[in-house]
Amino acid sequence: MQQQEHLFIGGEWVAPSGTATIEVVSPHSEQVIARIAAAGREDVDRAVAAARQAFDEGPWPRLDPAERAEVIRRLAALIKPRRKELAELITAEMGAPISFAKLSHVTLPMLMMGAFADIAVNLPWEEPRKGFYGQDILLRKEPIGVVAAIVPWNMPLFLTVGKLVPALLAGCSVILKPSPETPLDAYALADLLGEAGLPPGVVSVLPGDRDLGEYLVAHPGVDKVSFTGSTAAGRLVAASCGSNLKRVSLELGGKSAAVVLDDADPAAVAAGVEIAGLMNSGQACVAQTRILVPRSRYDEYLDALVAMVESLPVGDPTDPATKVGPLVARRQQERVRSYIEVGQKEGARLVTGGSDLPAGVESGWYVRPTVFADVDSSMRIAQEEIFGPVLTVLPYSDDAEAVRVADDTEYGLSGSVWTSDVERGLAIARRVRSGTFGVNQAYSMDPNAPFGGVKASGIGRELGREGIESYLDVKSISVAPAS
Known part of the structure; x- marks a missing residue:
């Protein structure tokens, strides 16, 4: 069992202020796999003080952007030989199937680092503009200051890198405040920061509970909060930041739709939904769990989806063949099971799956991949984020109704359309109200493209040029014309 009795504050491993600990539990074995020190309020104060000194007086904000980019490239190079180790760590702490962990949890974040570095180097950090009154104006982009980055458990390293x-x-x-369920990958990353050349004080890692997060968000030494989590928690973060006039970015929940047009191939749709709806065992904010299919071909698409779901290997996440692993915690398993029961009570037809353990599984926080048919958009299973391997299949009559049903939710994070006519698909993509959308694919988290939602799915954008600019202020410098 891994033990960590210190906290990473200001670039150093130091003793915590208190004696509280966090137990990391395997979702597969239900056994404790690590015990680490939990941060307290005094540790937040120390981390903020170190971050303030590093920002207000240290070299990091004053380096040329190309120098900062070089540090990030070195960090990516340090991660490369440790990808297998990091993937196994993430699989152990949150149950992601190892094949998915190697690619999406570790390799993609590593590649994103290089893409972000390229964007930063090519960003127009200073831009001349002619003033209305004839003066010269210089627009200068400057860092916001001290950032509190709060990351959930479902894609811990990926989301950490994105912030x-x-x-x-x-x-x-x-x-950085990692989730108490998944702090181990953040600590592994912390070990590499100094080796990459990051100055002391620039980064701290503080695992802790919700109370610690609330204290960090409200801390007067923090200039911006970047939060990923539930919409309910995001509202509280936004309220705290608003009362203190603090910058905030929120990447929140989703209940995204995969719109299947009547010219789409059922097998291709099913293969796409395997990724779009069931990635990470359904524990993804972008998961497209509402599958909208035309009434004229409803049974045909439903049969293809059910066949796909019933073919998925479920079980030990360390097995490379596994497609669906356990959910992160017992509370999450109970939550998803409760929604399966709600769906049945609401009158939806349970076609496959259910709330019992998958065949051959005797322990762990598993839920059978589940498909509901005959779902009405007003049902809770079609409106509320379940965050597990549960698909709901809804009928529609024409393209206009498909758009209405896709938009019939408080969320607006992602979505997709499946069709043999790309132009028709783009017409649907342009009409659905969401921050991201895919045509004949699950929306890919591209490091060159901004990611974020509308409505209750959040505020602001991550990734792409816009993601870096979300941590910058623009200063206008006006120079009087020569007399």
């Missing part, structure tokens, strides 16, 4: 690296490239200092 930490753009903030660092902007010149900010960062206090």
Whole structure:
């Protein structure tokens, strides 16, 4: 069992202020696999003080952007030989199937680092503009300051990189709060920061509970909060930041739709939904779990989806053949099971799956991949984020109704359309109200493209040029014309 009695504060491993610990439990074996020190309020104060000094007086914000980019490239190079180790760590702490962990949890974040570095180098950090009154104006982009980055458990390293690296490239200092379920990958990353050349004080890592997060968000030494999590928690974060006039970015929940047009191939749709709806065992904010299919071909698409779901290997996440692993915690398993019961009570037809354990599984926080048919958009299973391997199949009559049903939710994070006519698909994509959308694919988290939602799915954008700019302020400098 892994033990960590210290906290990473200001670039150093130091003793915590208290004696509280966090137990990391395997979702597969239900056994404790690590015990680490939990941060307290005094540790937040120390981390903020170190971050403030690093930002206000240290070299990091004052380096040329190309120098900061070089540090990030070194960090990516350090991760490369440790990809297998990091993937196994993430599989152990949150149950992601190892094949998915190697690619999406570790390799993609590593590749994103290089892409972010390229964007930062090519960003127009200063831009001349002619003033209305004839004066010269210089627009200068400057780092916001100290950032609190709060990351959930479902894609821990991926989401950490999506916040930490753009903030660092902007010149900010960062206090990272990983989820108490998944702190191990954040600590592994912390070990590499100094080796990559990051100055002391620029990054701290503080695992802790919700109370610690609330204290960090409200801390007067923090200039911006970047939060990924539930919509309910995001509202509280936004309220705290609003009362203190603090910058905030929120990447929240989703209940995205995969719109299947009547000219789409059922087998291709099913293969796409395997990724779009059931990636990471359904524990993804972008998961497209509402499958909208035309009434004229409803049974045909439903049969293809059910066949796909019933073919998925479920079980030990360390097995490379596994497609669906356990959910992160017992509470999550109970939550998903409760929604399966709600769906049945609401009158939806349970076609496959259910709330009992998968065949051959005797322990662990598993839920059978489940498909509901005859779902009405007003049902809770079609409106509320379940965050597990549960698909709901809804009928529609024409393209206009498909758009209405896709938009019939408080969320607006992602979505997709499946068709043999790309132009028709693009017409649907343009009409559905969401921050991201895919045509004949699950929306890919592209490091060159901004990611985020509308409505209750969040505020602001991550990734792409816009992701770095979210950690920058723009200063206008006006120079009087020569007399």
